[in-house]
Amino acid sequence: MADLEATHRAIMTCTACALHKARANAVPGEGSPNARVMFVGEGPGFNEDRQGRPFVGAAGQFLNELLESIGLRREDVYITNMVKCRPPNNRDPFPGEIAACSGYMDEQIEAIDPDIIVPLGRHALARWFPRETISKLRAKPKRFGHATVLPLYHPAAALHNGNLRSTIVDDFRKIGDLLKGIGVPPPAAADPQPPTSLLDQPQQPASAPDERPTPPTPQERSETQQLHLL
Numbered sequence: 001m002a003d004l005e006a007t008h009r010a011i012m013t014c015t016a017c018a019l020h021k022a023r024a025n026a027v028p029g030e031g032s033p034n035a036r037v038m039f040v041g042e043g044p045g046f047n048e049d050r051q052g053r054p055f056v057g058a059a060g061q062f063l064n065e066l067l068e069s070i071g072l073r074r075e076d077v078y079i080t081n082m083v084k085c086r087p088p089n090n091r092d093p094f095p096g097e098i099a100a101c102s103g104y105m106d107e108q109i110e111a112i113d114p115d116i117i118v119p120l121g122r123h124a125l126a127r128w129f130p131r132e133t134i135s136k137l138r139a140k141p142k143r144f145g146h147a148t149v150l151p152l153y154h155p156a157a158a159l160h161n162g163n164l165r166s167t168i169v170d171d172f173r174k175i176g177d178l179l180k181g182i183g184v185p186p187p188a189a190a191d192p193q194p195p196t197s198l199l200d201q202p203q204q205p206a207s208a209p210d211e212r213p214t215p216p217t218p219q220e221r222s223e224t225q226q227l228h229l230l
């Protein structure tokens, strides 16, 4: 059985790929070691690198609100990324970097043994479904081993494309449905609230989401995790 704390310690001093050279902090992941739901993003962004914690920028705040909307808190789930060190300038992680880091993900999944794994965005999706697109598989649960994998858009996508916000909110409800289906009602499921404070903006006419969001400004790049999230 993998030891989650030992994996975290190994990540903190890892030099297995070039991403260690420019990091301020490695970002192993955080949350409950007994989480039933595990979220997997792409990689740390500017704020995550500075704080050594996943999803702490604007996208992270939206993720917190999405969790609250289905009666979950950050401490109820486990949150990590495909690569644990920030790619320079928030570029996409290279395949070799993802491969070098994948063993840590294996250990985290083995240690936590979640019922539901939620890949956020296309890079995380590729770990389980390498030839599929996130727009095709989003919100479609699939069995993978004894876990259910539920790919969703990355929360940062809503920062760049307001049309996706309501889609992401709706898709998140599937997590609550899956938990109920396996007999795990969320702690506050009796009174879920839709997220309202962040990214609350007039809804634009519905349209099919593109594979990639509109590129953000340089400041947004530093506040959100990655450019290419879909």
Ligand code: SF4
Pocket (backbone or CB within 6 Å): 011, 014, 015, 016, 017, 018, 019, 020, 026, 083, 084, 085, 097, 100, 101
């Ligand atoms: S990204 Fe992963 S493999 Fe690369 S140095 Fe960081 S922890 Fe090690």
